[in-house]
Amino acid sequence: MRRFTPFGVGLLFGLGLCLSGMTDPAKVLAFLDLAGAWDPSLAFVMAGAIGVAFVAFRIAGRRGRTLAGDPVILPAGQSIDGRLIGGSLLFGVGWGLVGLCPGPAIADIGFFDGRAALFVLAMAVGMAGVAALPALRVLAPATSAVEDG
């Protein structure tokens, strides 16, 4: 069961993205277009996901341990700084340009979509850039040794 977990989590995550409509950039952009014909569906995706996850994190927080007894690793960073806000703004612009955020972009490769693959390739290059450039870290030091997500 534990061995199967990462694959199963990825599969379930992807099934949720597909069923909810998040894998379709046209639907995502229709949600982000407040001034157009607005499709509020994705607010329901967030509500459903957060509702279920909220209960799980309460349980995990109280236990402090996984079901198998391993420690729960929660993000240590608390500070709201320029790196967090600036990075999020850049991410939002990219999301708005194409209608893909990381999870749906990766899943869309499974539809054998070459455009999604190109987007994910560019995304990986961007991630490698942040990992490789020590200058960026000097300008905006990491606030947390543990990633938020």
Added chain:
Amino acid sequence: MTIDWIHFTPVSALAGGALIGLAAAWLILANGRILGASGLLGGLIPPRPGDWPWRAEALLGLILAPVVARLLFGTASPTLVAAPATLIAGGLLVGVGTRLANGCTSGHGVCGLARLSPRSLAATVSFMAAAFATVFLARHVL
């Protein structure tokens, strides 16, 4: 504001969202990790000994999900119409931005908000605002 009632799908949106929440619940309760797509991929660049296999397995499940979703839900292929230059620019911005911010829609938007993290709330408000503004500019101004 005009609501597009024809394309509005509250039931499948809520159900799909619940599955995403269940995936996050499974990972935190079984492995003690936060579910975040940008973290899953970003943690592989570069890969670290002992840390990469679970990430690769989760990403494999994510990529195979559409094959199963077609059978289960009849999910149609995505309508991705952006030009290659836009895809590259958007991908670079999403890659750089999510690594600087340590999270994306899943890590900050779902898990962070579910954990009541002020840091994730600030990130979510920022990327949502930037995305709304970008779509407004692209569709109604430029």
